[in-house]
Amino acid sequence: WLIFTDLDGTLLDHDTYSVAPAKDTLHQLATKHIPVIPTTSKTFAEMKAINKNLNLNGPCIVENGAAIHIPHTFLKQKPTDTRWQGNMWVKTFSNQKRVWLEILNQLKPEFGDKFTHFDAMSVGDVSNITGLSTHDATLAKTRQFGEPVLWQGDEKDKLRFIDALKSKGASVLHGGRFLHVSGHGDKGQALKWLCDEYRRQFPEQDTHSLALGDGGNDIAMLETADVAVIVRSPAHSPPTVNRTHQLHVTRSTGPVGWAESVNELVLTPLKEATW
Ligand code: 2M8
Ligand code: MG
Ligand code: MG
Structure with missing residues (x-):
């Protein structure tokens, strides 16, 4: 096995x-x-x-x-x-995460008030949301390939947001708390x-x-x-x-x-x- x-x-x-x-x-x-x-x-x-x-x-x-x-x-x-x-x-x-950060930035004019993401969050924010210690939250923020997004809007806008990400070449996976934006x-x-x-x-x-x-x-x-x-x-x-x-x-x-x-x-x- x-x-x-x-x-x-x-x-x-x-x-x-x-x-x-x-x-x-x-x-x-x-x-x-x-x-x-x-x-x-x-x-x-x-x-x-x-x-x-x-x-x-x-x-x-x-x-x-x-x-x-x-x-x-x-x-x-x-x-x-x-x-x-x-x-x-x-x-x-996969591609390096800056590709996906750039795409997230492009979507901020339309969706910026409805989401935040690890790169824009402090260690304290990540720790509060996940319950990880500040040490573990620092390790979670050390990402090479993809970017976790915390969606704060409604379900309808979330679907539009996911479609917009996909149309720009990103793929989106649902984790327990976050949307993970990455390559394919x-x-x-x-x-x-x-x-x-x-x-x-x-x-x-x-x-x-x-x-x-x-x-x-x-x-x-x-x-x-x-x-x-x-x-x-x-x-x-x-x-x-x-x-x-x-x-x-x-x-x-x-x-x-x-x-x-x-x-x-x-x-x-x-x-x-x-x-
Ligand atoms: C994130 O991953 C979980 C997995 O289900 C989620 O999306 O909710 C990642 O940032 C991971 O690195 C971190 O350890 C975890 C902590 O809950 O959250
Ligand atoms: Mg997991
Ligand atoms: Mg899981």
Whole structure:
């Protein structure tokens, strides 16, 4: 298995960012060497701290699929279309964020009173809205590829705003709290790239991909993985995922639901197979 998981609202609690209910399951996966690959809208700056906290040392997919950071221990060889960054190989899919900042600026005359965005917000603002500490909010603001937008207008104007962004070449994904404005990559494209590379380098393994997510920005990976789990959210309705086969929805929300599903789909069948 390769387990691709969203963080906020999925492996981490939507409000408190706690992983506690999933800790034991994470530990069992680690002892079985089953990789858990954070696939998140968070930045690489945030992921360095979070990986440490979650005891994860494999790849991570950051900024909604804009880049994949792969430790050298995860693959046999450097994939050709990656670059070196310390002890990681990095695959990038997206333009730099200044392209999207420029487009947001162009839309300010029409929509400027209805939205704000990370680059225009102080660390204190980001901290207040997300509940992150000022240190973590600083890491969340360290974005390379995309820009989170806080929409403050009504739904009708939001649709017009999204259309305007798209007509200028941006793509827009819904996170738990923000609209993420970026290039055309998504978590599904990144998942597919990493699975393909892994299968190429380890053809003897029968590799299955599992994706877990709670939000609109998870739809592409939930539609791409071999098995998909929609994790229920206490804050918003589940995303509309276009598949029927191998699609599960958790009973509980957040990390409680995450642990239930991973146990049912991955750990319990493994135990039964070794009896
Ligand atoms: C933002 O991402 C979440 C993901 O669902 C959102 O859109 O609400 C990002 O800025 C991320 O970097 C940050 O850690 C998170 C904090 O809630 O918010
Ligand atoms: Mg989420
Ligand atoms: Mg996310």
